[in-house]
Amino acid sequence: MCRGDDANCPQFELHYRAFREDLDHERRGFLKSSFVAAGGIATLGAAGASLVTPALAQATAAKSPAVPKSHYLPANADTVHWGYFSKSLKPRVEVDSGDIVTIETLTHHANDDAERMVEGDPGAESVFLWTKDKKGVDRRGAGPTDPKVYKKGSGEGQGVHVMTGPVYVRGAEPGDVLEVRILDCVPRPCANPKFKGKAFGSNAAAWWGYHYNDMLSEKREVVTIYEVDAAGAKSWAQAVYNFKWVPQTDPFGVVHETIDYPGVPVDHAKTSRNFDVLKGVRVPIRPHFGTLGLAPSEVEFVDTIPPNYVGGNIDNWRIGKGATMYYPVAVEGGLLSVGDPHASQGDSELCGTAIECSLTGVFQLVLHKKGDLAGTPLEELNYPMLETKDEWLVHGFSFANYLKELGAEAQSAIYGKSSVDLAMRDAFRKMRHFLMTTQKLTEDEATSLMSIGVDFGVTQVVDGNWGVHAVVKKAIFAGRA
Amino acid sequence: MCRGDDANCPQFELHYRAFREDLDHERRGFLKSSFVAAGGIATLGAAGASLVTPALAQATAAKSPAVPKSHYLPANADTVHWGYFSKSLKPRVEVDSGDIVTIETLTHHANDDAERMVEGDPGAESVFLWTKDKKGVDRRGAGPTDPKVYKKGSGEGQGVHVMTGPVYVRGAEPGDVLEVRILDCVPRPCANPKFKGKAFGSNAAAWWGYHYNDMLSEKREVVTIYEVDAAGAKSWAQAVYNFKWVPQTDPFGVVHETIDYPGVPVDHAKTSRNFDVLKGVRVPIRPHFGTLGLAPSEVEFVDTIPPNYVGGNIDNWRIGKGATMYYPVAVEGGLLSVGDPHASQGDSELCGTAIECSLTGVFQLVLHKKGDLAGTPLEELNYPMLETKDEWLVHGFSFANYLKELGAEAQSAIYGKSSVDLAMRDAFRKMRHFLMTTQKLTEDEATSLMSIGVDFGVTQVVDGNWGVHAVVKKAIFAGRA
Numbered sequence: 011m012c013r014g015d016d017a018n019c020p021q022f023e024l025h026y027r028a029f030r031e032d033l034d035h036e037r038r039g040f041l042k043s044s045f046v047a048a049g050g051i052a053t054l055g056a057a058g059a060s061l062v063t064p065a066l067a068q069a070t071a072a073k074s075p076a077v078p079k080s081h082y083l084p085a086n087a088d089t090v091h092w093g094y095f096s097k098s099l100k101p102r103v104e105v106d107s108g109d110i111v112t113i114e115t116l117t118h119h120a121n122d123d124a125e126r127m128v129e130g131d132p133g134a135e136s137v138f139l140w141t142k143d144k145k146g147v148d149r150r151g152a153g154p155t156d157p158k159v160y161k162k163g164s165g166e167g168q169g170v171h172v173m174t175g176p177v178y179v180r181g182a183e184p185g186d187v188l189e190v191r192i193l194d195c196v197p198r199p200c201a202n203p204k205f206k207g208k209a210f211g212s213n214a215a216a217w218w219g220y221h222y223n224d225m226l227s228e229k230r231e232v233v234t235i236y237e238v239d240a241a242g243a244k245s246w247a248q249a250v251y252n253f254k255w256v257p258q259t260d261p262f263g264v265v266h267e268t269i270d271y272p273g274v275p276v277d278h279a280k281t282s283r284n285f286d287v288l289k290g291v292r293v294p295i296r297p298h299f300g301t302l303g304l305a306p307s308e309v310e311f312v313d314t315i316p317p318n319y320v321g322g323n324i325d326n327w328r329i330g331k332g333a334t335m336y337y338p339v340a341v342e343g344g345l346l347s348v349g350d351p352h353a354s355q356g357d358s359e360l361c362g363t364a365i366e367c368s369l370t371g372v373f374q375l376v377l378h379k380k381g382d383l384a385g386t387p388l389e390e391l392n393y394p395m396l397e398t399k400d401e402w403l404v405h406g407f408s409f410a411n412y413l414k415e416l417g418a419e420a421q422s423a424i425y426g427k428s429s430v431d432l433a434m435r436d437a438f439r440k441m442r443h444f445l446m447t448t449q450k451l452t453e454d455e456a457t458s459l460m461s462i463g464v465d466f467g468v469t470q471v472v473d474g475n476w477g478v479h480a481v482v483k484k485a486i487f488a489g490r491a
Numbered sequence: 492m493c494r495g496d497d498a499n500c501p502q503f504e505l506h507y508r509a510f511r512e513d514l515d516h517e518r519r520g521f522l523k524s525s526f527v528a529a530g531g532i533a534t535l536g537a538a539g540a541s542l543v544t545p546a547l548a549q550a551t552a553a554k555s556p557a558v559p560k561s562h563y564l565p566a567n568a569d570t571v572h573w574g575y576f577s578k579s580l581k582p583r584v585e586v587d588s589g590d591i592v593t594i595e596t597l598t599h600h601a602n603d604d605a606e607r608m609v610e611g612d613p614g615a616e617s618v619f620l621w622t623k624d625k626k627g628v629d630r631r632g633a634g635p636t637d638p639k640v641y642k643k644g645s646g647e648g649q650g651v652h653v654m655t656g657p658v659y660v661r662g663a664e665p666g667d668v669l670e671v672r673i674l675d676c677v678p679r680p681c682a683n684p685k686f687k688g689k690a691f692g693s694n695a696a697a698w699w700g701y702h703y704n705d706m707l708s709e710k711r712e713v714v715t716i717y718e719v720d721a722a723g724a725k726s727w728a729q730a731v732y733n734f735k736w737v738p739q740t741d742p743f744g745v746v747h748e749t750i751d752y753p754g755v756p757v758d759h760a761k762t763s764r765n766f767d768v769l770k771g772v773r774v775p776i777r778p779h780f781g782t783l784g785l786a787p788s789e790v791e792f793v794d795t796i797p798p799n800y801v802g803g804n805i806d807n808w809r810i811g812k813g814a815t816m817y818y819p820v821a822v823e824g825g826l827l828s829v830g831d832p833h834a835s836q837g838d839s840e841l842c843g844t845a846i847e848c849s850l851t852g853v854f855q856l857v858l859h860k861k862g863d864l865a866g867t868p869l870e871e872l873n874y875p876m877l878e879t880k881d882e883w884l885v886h887g888f889s890f891a892n893y894l895k896e897l898g899a900e901a902q903s904a905i906y907g908k909s910s911v912d913l914a915m916r917d918a919f920r921k922m923r924h925f926l927m928t929t930q931k932l933t934e935d936e937a938t939s940l941m942s943i944g945v946d947f948g949v950t951q952v953v954d955g956n957w958g959v960h961a962v963v964k965k966a967i968f969a970g971r972a
Contacts, residue, residue, distance in 0.1 A: 215938045220919060225934065232935045236943075247943075252935060288936050290971030293944045294964065354943050360919060361942035430911045430959075434949060438701060438841060453707050454733060455769050457696045458715045461842035462728075462835050463774045468915060468947040468959065478911075478949065483775065490771030 059484045061336060061387040061397060061448060062189065062378070069382040074107040078374070081105055085114035085174045087136040093151035093169030093272060095312045095322065097305040097341040101178030107377035111177055112370065114198070115299065115351040118172045118272045119212035119366035123235050126210040127368065130201035134368070137172060138273055140261045150272050152311040152421065162264060167271040168421070169313035171301045171323065175347030177375065182344040185380035187388045188304065188337045190346065190373055195297045195331040197238050197353060198368035209238040211247070211353045211367025216269045219362030220471045231255035231269055234287060236365045238295060238353050246292035247353055247365055253281040293354050297369055298330035300350030303394065307340040308413035316424050316475035319411045321394040325364070325470040326405065326479055327355045328398055336388060336395040346375065359470040387448035393440055400485065404444050405469065406437025406478045425474045433478040437466055441480040449487060540965045542817060542868040542878060542929060543670065543859070550863040555588035559855070562586055566595035566655045568617040574632035574650030574753060576793040576803065578786040578822040582659030588858035592658055593851065595679065596780065596832040599653045599753045600693035600847035604716050607691040608849065611682035615849070618653060619754055621742045631753050633792040633902065643745060648752040649902070650794035652782045652804065656828035658856065663825040666861035668869045669785065669818045671827065671854055676778045676812040678719050678834060679849035690719040692728070692834045692848025697750045700843030701952045712736035712750055715768060717846045719776060719834050727773035728834055728846055734762040774835050778850055779811035781831030784875065788821040789894040797905050797956035800892045802875040806951040807886065807960055808836045809879055817869060817876040827856065840951040868929035874921055881966065885925050886950065887918025887959045906955045914959040918947055922961040930968060
C-alpha cells in the first residue's frame with residue numbers, strides 16, 4: 011500500500027487522506043495550527059506583493075499540471091541522508107511543479123535524550139538504530155566512508171543534519187528558479203506514552219559554538235533539553251534539564267570525548283542531569299527549518315553545515331510557516347532536501363545549535379523555468395532569497411559560493427575563514443543587487459534606502475560560512491505605481 | 492526673561508508653560524504625538540519590568556526632590572557644542588535627579604539644504620551662521636583649533652554632530668548610573684513659510700559610508716533630501732531630490748572636495764538637483780537620537796563619532812520615544828549631551844548617515860547613586876544599556892572603551908580597526924554579563940538562552956567603533972518567581 015506518496019497508486023487519494031488524518035490527530039492541533047489550503051500556483055502572497063510577477067505566474071502555471079498533486083515523505087532510514095547534500099542521490103519522491111509535499115524531518119540531536127525523542131517513534135527508531143552490528147544510517151557526513159580511514163565513524167561527521175529527501179522536481183534544470191512555499195511547520199510529538207502530548211528538543215552548547223573559546227570557567231559542552239507545549243496553549247518552550255557532556259562510547263566502540271559525530275546515543279547513566287535549570291524562563295517558539303535547500307553542482311558530496319548559494323543550512327528562524335524561499339537550481343531535478351528542524355533560535359545561533367526539535371513541514375514546490383525569468387525580479391537570482399508576508403530578505407555569507415571560491419579544499423578551508431565582516435559585505439552587495447534588479451532603483455537610490463530602511467542582522471556565527479541577513483519591508487514599495 | 496530653563500527665575504513656571512505651549516502649537520500635534528505625562532521616579536515601565544528594582548527606586552527617590560522640575564534647553568549657538576564631548580564644558584542647564592528637560596537638537600546636515608532646514612529658524616540660523624568674518628559656532632570637532640595647524644576648519648571636523656548641552660545632574664559622580672527616559676521625540680518643523688507644516692532631513696551617502704569603496708560605478712558622494720509629513724497622517728518619509736556633492740567653497744575660502752567638515756553651506760547654484768528619485772518609496776519613520784550620552788573621563792576633547800562606554804553615537808534607531816538608556820557616570824555631573832537627531836535609520840546605517848532631521852526631545856533624568864546599586868541589576872553596569880517597553884538591549888562595539896584600550900592615539904587609531912567581528916564578540920560578552928548579573932543565570936543557562944532567545948543585529952558600520960546590538964525580550968522572564 012502506498013503511504014499517500016505515490017500519485018500513481020489507484021487508491022492514492024484515499025491513502026493520502028489517511029495520512030493527513032493521521033497527521034491531524036497525532037501530530038497536529040499542535041499550536042492550534044492548521045494546514046493552509048494551498049492556492050493555485052498563480053496565487054499571490056497575502057500582501058499582493060510577490061517576486062513572482064503575474065506574467066511569470068501565468069507562464070509557470072502553463073507549464074505545470076492543472077491540479078497539484080499531494081505527496082507524503084516520511085522520515086525513516088530509507089528516506090534520509092545524513093550530513094551531506096549530493097547531486098548523485100536517488101530521489102525519494104518525484105513531483106511536478108505546483109505539487110504539495112508533506113515532509114517529516116528529524117533532529118540529529120534526538121539521541122541526546124532517546125527516551126523523549128526516539129523511543130516509540132518507528133521513523134526515528136529506524137534512523138537512530140545503532141547496535142554493535144548495525145547502524146540504521148551508516149554514513150553520517152561528507153567525509154570518508156572507508157573504515158580504514160575514518161576515526162569517528164562513516165562520513166566522519168563532516169556534516170551533521172538528518173536530511174529528508176531529496177525531492178526531484180520534474181523538468182528542473184540549472185538556471186531555473188525553484189520557489190518553495192512553506193505552508194505549514196509543526197513539531198513532532200513525543201511518541202513515548204510517558205510524555206504524551208509533549209514535544210522535545212535539544213540545545214547543545216558545543217565546541218563549535220561562538221562562546222566556546224571564550225568561557226568564564228573551564229571549557230565544557232552542555233546540552234539542555236527543552237519541552238514544547240503540545241496542547242497548543244503556550245507559545246513558548248521551557249528547559250527540562252541540562253547535563254555536561256562526558257565521554258560517550260558508541261555501540262561500535264568509538265569513544266567520543268566531545269560532540270564530534272552525530273547521533274551518538276547518550277548514556278544517561280554516565281551523565282549528571284540538572285533539573286534546576288532556567289526556572290520560569292519562557293523561550294518564544296519560532297518553528298522553522300535550519301537546513302532547506304538544493305544539491306550543489308560543484309562537488310559530489312557536500313557537508314551540510316556551511317550554507318551556500320543553493321541554500322542549505324541558512325539557520326534563519328524566519329524560514330517557517332508562511333515563508334517562501336527562492337533557490338537557483340544547480341542540478342537536474344533540483345534535489346530538494348529538508349532537515350535540521352528547530353523549535354526556536356535567535357539571530358546568531360550563538361552556542362552552536364538552536365532548540366533542535368523534529369518537525370513536519372508542508373511544502374508547495376513551484377518551478378520557474380529559466381526562459382520565463384527574463385525581465386522579472388527572479389532573472390538574476392544566484393542566491394537563496396526569503397520572502398515572508400511582510401518582508402524580503404537576502405542572505406549574505408562569508409563566501410557567497412565557497413565551493414567555487416575556495417577551490418579543491420573548500421570544504422575544510424571554509425571553517426578557517428569564518429567572518430561576520432565578510433558576511434556583512436556579501437549581504438550589502440546582495441541587497442543592493444536585489445533593490446536594483448527587483449525594484450529598478452538606481453545605485454544611488456538603493457544606497458540611500460539601504461541606510462535608512464533596511465535592517466542587517468547576524469543570522470549565525472557557527473556554521474563555518476557565517477551569515478548576515480538584510481531585511482527590507484515590502485510596505486516601503488506599496489506606494490509605487 | 493528666562494526661557495523656561497531657569498528654575499530660580501521668579502516667573503519660571505509661567506515661562507516654562509509658555510514654552511510648552513509654543514512647542515505644542517508650532518512643533519507638535521506632529522505625528523499625533525503628545526507629551527507623556529511624566530510619572531514619579533519610582534514609576535515602573537509599562538510592562539512592570541525594569542532594571543530599577545523597587546528598592547533602588549525608593550532609595551533614589553529618597554535622594555531626589557519630591558517634585559520634579561521642568562527645564563527647557565533650546566538649541567542655539569550658545570547652547571550647543573559641535574563635534575566633541577568634553578568633561579570641561581560649562582553646563583548649559585543644571586538639574587536634580589528626577590527633573591524633566593526638554594532639549595532641542597539640530598541636525599549637523601541642515602546646511603545641505605538651508606532653505607528647508609535653517610532659514611527662518613532663529614536657533615538653527617544662529618548655529619549655522621557662517622559669513623566671511625564669522626561662524627556662529629567656530630570649533631567643529633575635537634581636532635586642532637589653531638588656524639596655523641588645521642586645514643579644513645577649527646576642530647578639523649574630527650567629530651561632526653551638533654550637540655545640545657551639556658546637562659549637569661547635581662550630585663552625579665563617577666560610579667553612579669544615570670537613567671535617561673525619553674518621554675517624547677518629535678521632528679522640528681521647517682520654519683520657512685514656503686514649506687509650512689513640513690519637516691526635512693538629509694541623507695548623505697558619503698566617503699565614510701560602508702558602500703563607498705565598493706561602488707558599481709565611479710566613486711561619488713550623493714545627498715538625498717527627505718520630507719517627513721508634518722500633518723501626522725503618514726508614518727513615512729519620502730525623498731524630495733538628490734544631488735551629487737561637488738566641491739563647495741566655504742565662506743572662509745576653504746574648498747571642500749568631499750564632505751569633510753560639518754556645516755559647510757551647500758551652494759545649490761553649483762549642484763544639479765534630481766527630483767526624479769525614489770518615486771513612490773515610503774520609508775517608515777523611526778524618530779530617535781543618534782548621539783546621546785555623557786562626557787568620558789579619559790580625554791579632554793573627544794570626537795563625537797565613535798560610540799563608547801558612556802554612550803554617544805550609538806546610532807540605534809530604538810533610542811526614541813518610550814526608550815530608557817542607562818549610562819555609567821564617568822565625570823562629575825555626568826554632563827549629558829544630545830544630538831545627531833534622525834527621522835529614520837536602518838540597522839547598519841550603511842551609507843554613513845540616517846535621515847538626519849532636527850528633533851526635540853523630552854527627557855527625564857534619574858540619578859542612581861553608586862551606594863544604592865549593590866545587589867541590583869545596575870550594579871556592574873559599565874556599558875550603555877537600552878530598555879524599551881518590551882526589550883533589553885546591550886551594545887557591543889569593536890572596542891568597549893577604545894579611549895582606554897587604544898592608548899594615546901586612540902581617537903585616530905579606532906578608524907583603522909573598525910570590525911563587525913569584534914563588535915559581535917563584545918556584544919556576546921555584554922549580553923552574557925547582563926543575563927548573569929541581572930537575571931542571575933549561570934553561565935551555562937545564559938549561553939543556551941543566548942542561542943535560542945537573543946537576537947544579534949548590526950547597529951552601524953560607519954562610526955569607526957562599529958556596533959552590534961543584542962536584544963532580549965522581557966517576556967522571556969515574565970514567568971519567573
